[in-house]
Amino acid sequence: MALDTGIAWAAAVAASLFTLDLARDLARRPRPHVAAYLAGIAMFAAATWGLVVGLTWGWSGAAYRVFYLFGAVLNIPYLALGSMFLVGGRRAGHVMHLLVTALAAISVTLVTTTPFASPPDTWSRLPHDVFPPISEGFGPRLLAAISGGVSTLILVVLALVSLVRFWRKDRRVVVGNALILGGTLAAASGGTGLAVGGSESAGFALSLAVAATLLWLGYRTARGARRAAT
Numbered sequence: 001m002a003l004d005t006g007i008a009w010a011a012a013v014a015a016s017l018f019t020l021d022l023a024r025d026l027a028r029r030p031r032p033h034v035a036a037y038l039a040g041i042a043m044f045a046a047a048t049w050g051l052v053v054g055l056t057w058g059w060s061g062a063a064y065r066v067f068y069l070f071g072a073v074l075n076i077p078y079l080a081l082g083s084m085f086l087v088g089g090r091r092a093g094h095v096m097h098l099l100v101t102a103l104a105a106i107s108v109t110l111v112t113t114t115p116f117a118s119p120p121d122t123w124s125r126l127p128h129d130v131f132p133p134i135s136e137g138f139g140p141r142l143l144a145a146i147s148g149g150v151s152t153l154i155l156v157v158l159a160l161v162s163l164v165r166f167w168r169k170d171r172r173v174v175v176g177n178a179l180i181l182g183g184t185l186a187a188a189s190g191g192t193g194l195a196v197g198g199s200e201s202a203g204f205a206l207s208l209a210v211a212a213t214l215l216w217l218g219y220r221t222a223r224g225a226r227r228a229a230t
Contacts, residue, residue, distance in 0.1 A: 004125065004205045005055040011209035012052050015045035018216040032093055033085035037219065040078030044187065044215075047071025048208050051126075055205075059123045061116065064130055069111040071187075071208075072144040077103055079184055079215070080151040080158075083177070087158045087165075103147060111140045126204055155184050172221055179218025187211035 022038040050067030053060075077100050085093030117132050131140045162177040186207050 002055070005052070007205035007209050008048060008051045008055050011205060011212050012045065012048035014209065014212040014216065015041060015048050018212060018219070019045050021216070022219070032090065033082045036078055036082035036085055036093075036097075040075050040082060041215065043070035043075040043078060044208075044212065047075060048212070051205065051208065055125055059120050059127065061120055064120070064123075064127070065111055068130075068140060068144070069107060073107045073111060073140070073147050074104055076148050076151040076184060076187060079180070080154045083155055083158045083180070087162050087177075107143060107147070110143060114140055152184060155181055176218045176221035179214050179221060181218075183211040183214030183218060186214060
């Protein structure tokens with residue numbers, strides 16, 4: 001098994017276990033931020049399994065579209081939505097939810113209908129030139145760059161707000177949010193590299209594994225702080 005394939009399998013298993021952890025939390029106590037995090041991590045898991053399929057058995061058009069939609073376009077916005085509900089409150093979260101839902105509708109349509117620039121039998125282990133380049137106008141690659149960049153900026157701002165709000169009250173919340181931000185930055189770097197054509201398969205798989213680990217640690221740290229507070 002190649003190194004990139006092994007790392008992709010590890011990232012997929014970690015993301016899947018994290019998804020189950022979030023699903024249990026949501027079943028025990030339904031909360032909007034947990035639901036948003038669950039959606040984002042479930043998309044993350046779907047993307048990593050898409051990468052596993054592509055690296056292990058070869059890419060198909062369907063596998064790549066799933067991988068690209070959930071790994072490069074939509075997972076970071078839903079993680080940002082979870083943080084907005086948690087830090088910004090329900091009103092801000094509901095407003096952002098409407099925007100993210102509109103983004104999801106546009107993304108699904110664009111990623112599933114845009115013709116490929118090259119046939120699947122010519123793709124590399126992690127193909128970059130599947131969709132038309134950003135220079136040709138609005139398409140999946142430009143959408144991925146915009147959604148990842150804006151969502152990451154939102155997460156950075158929310159992390160700073162959390163730092164100010166909880167530094168004196170409970171620093172575990174700050175640490176948890178810092179880990180979540182680190183995981184998001186790792187995932188966003190991989191998605192941006194995929195959009196602009198600068199990621200290799202091993203580096204991208206490693207970014208997913210690091211992201212899954214940091215996101216899970218961050219969530220469990222913040223969750224432990226909230227449980228202690230209650």
